Amino acid sequence: MTGKRIILEMGTGNDLYGQDYTKAARRAVQDALHHSSITLFAKLGIDHSEMRVEVTIGVQQPKAVDCELVAKDLPRGRASVRAVKGGLDVEDAEAGTRHVVATAAIEVWLPDQAGKYEIATPK
Numbered sequence: 001m002t003g004k005r006i007i008l009e010m011g012t013g014n015d016l017y018g019q020d021y022t023k024a025a026r027r028a029v030q031d032a033l034h035h036s037s038i039t040l041f042a043k044l045g046i047d048h049s050e051m052r053v054e055v056t057i058g059v060q061q062p063k064a065v066d067c068e069l070v071a072k073d074l075p076r077g078r079a080s081v082r083a084v085k086g087g088l089d090v091e092d093a094e095a096g097t098r099h100v101v102a103t104a105a106i107e108v109w110l111p112d113q114a115g116k117y118e119i120a121t122p123k
Contacts, residue, residue, distance in 0.1 A: 003052060007108035009036050015100045021064035025057040025083065028104035029073050038108075051077030051108050058086020058103040065102075077108065 011034075013027025041048055053074055057065055062083035071079045088101040 003109040003111050005107050005109050006040070007036065007038060007106070009033070009106045011035065011104045011106075013102050013104070017097065017099075019098055019100055021059045021061055021083075021100055021102065022066040022069055024087070024100045024102035025059060025065045025070050025104065026073055028057065028102040029055060029070055029106065032104050032106045033073075033075070046110065048076040049078070050110055052110075053077035053079040054107045054109065055079065055081040056105045056107075057081065057083040058105075059083060059100065060085065060087055060089040074106075 009032040011028045011031030013024045013029070013031055015021070015024040015027070040046070041051075053076070055070065055074070057067070057070065059065055062085055065083035067081040067083055071081045087103050090099040090101065092098065
């Protein structure tokens, strides 16, 4: 797909007791989203539907992530989510559990806006 990546945000999330990879992934996405306050769209009059949002989730068991559920957490744009090997599992041998840590990278792409806007130059 064509376009220009205009935003890259990253976050981390965990599930310390439930060993739930989807919960950790959703928390990582929320962490990344809370780092952003992008006024670009409103300032330039760009409709949010023009955004293509690609989310990559890193966890030790990618198949355990419900990517469709994670995509529902994204407030704008056309979202796609994929899970890959990454993140971290911290084993608690004494308790027989593991603490799940997920990482998220959120990329936002727009069609090339070259020539659409006039840029004012200082006089």
